[in-house]
Amino acid sequence: MFHFLRSAAFLAASLLLLPTAVFADEGMWLPLLLKQLNEADMQKKGLKLKAEDIYSINKGSLKDAVVQFGGGCTGEIISDQGLLLTNHHCGYGQIQQHSSVEKDYLTKGYWAMTRAEELPNPGLTATFIVRMEDVTNQVLAGIAPGTAEAEREKQVQANGQKVAQAATQGTHYQAFVRSMFGGNEYYLFVTEVFQDVRLVGAPPSSIGKFGGDTDNWAWPRHTGDFSIFRIYAGPDNKPAPYSAQNVPFKPRHHLPISLAGIKPGDFTLVFGFPGRTNEYLTSWGVDEVYSVDDPARVKVRTALLKIWNEDMLASDKVRIQYAAKYASIANYWKKWQGEMRGLKKLDAVQRKRNQEVEFTKWVAADATRQSTYGNLLPQLQANYAQERDYVLARAYVTEAAFGVELLRFANTYAPLLDMVASKASATDIKTQADKTRTGISNFFRNYNAPTDQKVAGALLRIYAEETPAALLPEYVKTLKAQNTTPTAWQNFANELFAKTRLATEANAQKMLDEVATGNTALLTTDPAYQLASAIQTTLRTKIQPTYQTAADNITLLQRTYVAGLRQWQTTRKFYPDANSTLRVAYGQVAGYQPADGVHYDYYTTLDGIMQKADPNNPEFEVSPRLMELYQKKDYGPYAVNGTVPVAFTATNHTTGGNSGSPVINGRGELIGTNFDRDWEGTMSDIMYDPDRVRNIALDVRYMLFVVDKFAGAGHLVKEMTLVDGKGKALDGKVKIKQK
Template identity: 85%
Template sequence: MIRLLRPLALLAGLLLTLRPVAFADEGMWLPLLLKQLNEKDMQKKGLKLSAEDIYSINKGSLKDAVVQFGGGCTGEIISDQGLLLTNHHCGYGQIQQHSSVEKDYLTKGYWAMDRSQELANPGLTATFIVRMEDVTKQVLAGIAPGTAEAEREKQVQANGQKVAQAAIQGTHYQSFVRPMFGGNEYYLFVTEVFQDVRLVGAPPSSIGKFGGDTDNWAWPRHTGDFSIFRIYAGPDNKPAAYSPQNVPFKPRHHLPISLAGVKPGDFTLVFGFPGRTNEYLTSWGVDEIYSVDDPARVKVRTALLKIWDQDMLASDKVRIQYAAKYASIANYWKKWQGEMRGLKKLDAVQRKRNQEAEFSKWVAADPGRQAAYGTLLADLQRNYTQERDYVLARAYVSEAAFGVELLKFANAFVPVADLIAAKAPAAEVKAAADKLRTGIAGFFRNYNAPTDQKVAAALLPLYADNTPAALLPEYVKSLKAQNTNAESWTRFAADLFAKTRLATEAGANKVVDDLLAGNAASLTSDPAYQLASAVQNTLRAQIQPTYQAAADNITLLQRSYVAALRQWQTSRTFYPDANSTLRVAYGQVAGYQPADGMRYDYYTTLDGIMEKADPTNPEFEVSPRLVELYQKKDYGPYAVNGTVPVAFTATNHTTGGNSGSPVINGRGELIGLNFDRAWESTMSDIMFDPDRVRNIAMDVRYLLFVVDKFAGAGHLVKEMTLVGTPGESPKAPAVKKVKVKVKS
């Protein structure tokens, strides 16, 4: 939520006007190409290192301190004993798995006071990039121009697999090949994947999630969004499965931590694994997101989150069960709202149309370009028009129909039923059923059927009413005819949950037993399975084929469009869209002006936490221990001008996946932990706006203060390499004395 500024913030804003105007720096750059494309510009803006210091395969470099944390975040190594820092929201799932009503680490936090207390996390990995290489020629070898997209992709996958396997033969490394620029180029990534990653420390939610959904995607921000893990390795320092005999990993490089602080104009480098951007879409692609996909998903999630929130507030058990799921769903729910808002403010669709008009003039000016690109835009428009209803239908299947957890769970039984119907060998059926059974316990550990029944009553009518009629299963059409208001859908949901056996762990296991005994009717007669299979069958038979055909055509045409853009805009330095591969973004510390009459300074402090404190609102509760430290001004060496810095903004181009990324200064030292973007910046996944794009980072001094003074885990700080002396950030305006109320 964007809040109007208080007089204090207005004064800070006036001070900001005296500083040079800062513009965001667009680009998520491949580290391999920094020497060629970015080194001089980065050094001009304050980098004291060389490109070789950032990415090297011959010596330890910054890349060797950066990992992909799990499958969707970034982490960084901050000690020579494998200590790993990432966001609290990135480690949230692991913290939840270790939590219970009796041991509520989500609420109270967790700190391992010695190595024996560090908690294992089965399935969690930390992935280093060993090296990357341009392998475009090898991947595209033997693929003729004009090859159909499906056949081309098959050949690309085969060639890429050969390249990847050859690169790691005889080693313990892993590898993969990823497309860049829509498949005009391909890069090999060789990785080292560690499997023993243990939880070391996490602050309480009152710090790690301070501000909750209200402050999410917003500035000013006061969240201590961090958690600490440790990578363990075998005796040879190589990846190994969990074992009590494993030892802390010794990295090639770890990041020193700066106490010097930040000021406007300071160079910032964000190193991480950004997930996905679509910077080169046409106007039809942008409009599809803005007008179709985002609105549908926001509409459904609004209803879902309201129900989850009510039940989580009513029960500690449900709160813990749904904590990670809620956070994940809510994060993108609010992000998409900001994205739509930003795209509207930029008039993004019209700006893309204007670009396409200029592009068409460039094409028309040359016969060769006319032959290559003359119908390109018209073909893209036709395919986007063709898939529009199917995009909407897919959104309502995934968000509404399978937003009901029971139906999503029942859908997992479909492959087993398909094997039985096809009279597959008994051994094959058993293997599929056994695999299904292994997921049952995990599902029910974080599932509450009464909550899901309420969700079904709310989401099923949204699915029935908003899916294009031609793409709605006949079974659901009949339900829609029978249930014409909220009360009747509520009765239907109650009846569904009363009759299904898939809403309990015992019932689901009994269905698996029946399947293995040859009793397929135990599943096929179940009402939850019947509804889920109707949705899934319609998706597979009616929705997905047409959608996929149009999407494949768009992929092929988009590849040509990106190639043409690079040929046309010769003065522009292009970067590939994010695709969860290691990237560098660089910029500078800066405040910003998101809207008329609003100016935000570049930093927040502990004083702001105390101003926001509200014991009646769980999102803004403040720990009594933090209040005690604040009142005593017991800040240790982490204070600046009588308070503790909490967060700052900079102009780096970031997206999902950059959560947990290190924010590094010009000397290669850690100054912050990236955890968010300003709400006005979320459209930067699609269209970049240098005036408004700001990433939000937790100041590393707040991390040190919480670990050392709040948690009493100074042994962790002693592991780290602290450099510099506490900086003299611009003196904040005088702050009125704050009387803090906390829960007793």
């Protein structure tokens, strides 16, 4: 059992002040700095490796088995032939693109039984980090203190590009520079980007999405959230565009897979690319998230998802078209709800206020500190007050107005229209027209106009009614006065879709041809384009300038505030907020107590899947094949105590982007694949709570069971390096099923 026993007095005190030392398992640490900051603590918790075994530029290390999968997930290399494991929801878009009503891989799953059957995915990449380096001095060279934020950012970008170019000159590598601690430090990341990544295997949705939205961001969890890809390279093992002549990539390191299992207290390391956190926000920043931004976005997405869900249930074609979009929108819709609940439970705004009181006392005790930080917090408060309505307006533009796909699509014509108006060269116009033509085809592949028409009726009403009146286009103010009921707004949407020429692919392509030849009148008089243009113009001219001014001021002030926190809290180990760069989070296997009288164990099993099974609920359908294996207890070598482990929880600090991250034990072996957080802990992007924050991981034994026993794809398991509880290879000792 895992819980913290606290006296009433200690609990009260902990709610008033943030700690001066980071919580035990809080943190998303830069691998480059593990030796000096974390190695001793990690080893104390059970790590058997050294920091150099995790991150090294001189030899193969754990970092060489971790990739950024696409633009927003993580994956891990699990064989010496480039086999890549990630989440089912990370590969969902690729699975969907290969699916049709006739070949419904989303529902039925897909397994390549030969290399020739592995499916290419244009545009999908796998990115390795070759090395990272502190380049703060180079990036900030020549930038005078007090430089305006916009000008400072230009100089930072220019210096960063020079650093990146110098680091990769004469190589096939790529590089970028990313700021840390709000721009107080800068780090260079040199990367190797592979462009030929092929789909190898994916379980059916009844496994990969078991539990659906009901179980998303929840524990206990029983989802087999994984998919398998393979990286291909040129004959020289270097990145190459897709070619039939490419060969499986040979990695510097791949993760052995442990069949030994887990127990409470076991060391866990999550290695991946967490997307975005804001741990050092002030009270006004937290309140903006909690009271303004999250509620607006949840309100809009609730209406959107209801309509999409109804139409997806009524049509297999719409279900496949909208599957990936729905999953993406629903994911953060539920996350934001949990985040608001968690921030409220922690009394996060008040805790931040209390920290600011103590910070102010520290500042007041020294004249030098007063000159640097004395006006900092009042200025932050004033800028947050200034941007509040503009944050709300931006949320309703992006979520509601441009939640209508037709309007978002209409804006894609704007660059071509501008080129024609400015009399650009025929070559440039043709290039832009070809780009737009491809975009039109891609858009309509996953678009259903009747569904979007219903969405327009619901979301345009929300946009008009909830946006501060001063920040609405005059056109929309008129519509708001004319349409005062949901029925009236739907009638307006019906008329809009009846009159526009942008709701069908054929007409949209004809419109493109007209604009490309200089005839812009059809587009500029189209009602959908007129509405989209009015909204976009108001965003650009009325909303964005004031918002950006306040946001730039906050960025500059926040940078100073973080520097002050680091100067004040000298005993605290600070980690930079997540920004989609490679990080290490470490912790231990543990259950948790979400509420009084409730305790969650640290693992789930196949038995729980059968307990949740409901043939009348698509989210909890169980495949007949899985039911057969369960009834026969045909679990192969993956069983424990008469069942198969499915998922487990640990105390690692994770966020979006950690989806697909390897969960690694103290010996550097794969024990799980991270795929979620508990709902009670989703506020950890802003404030970590050791009692409630848990990452959720797929147990590797369930992955192996599904691949081997369920799918009969034992040839994939044979590629992997399976090890026992002492790290000894099990080659030849595990019977693998093959069709």
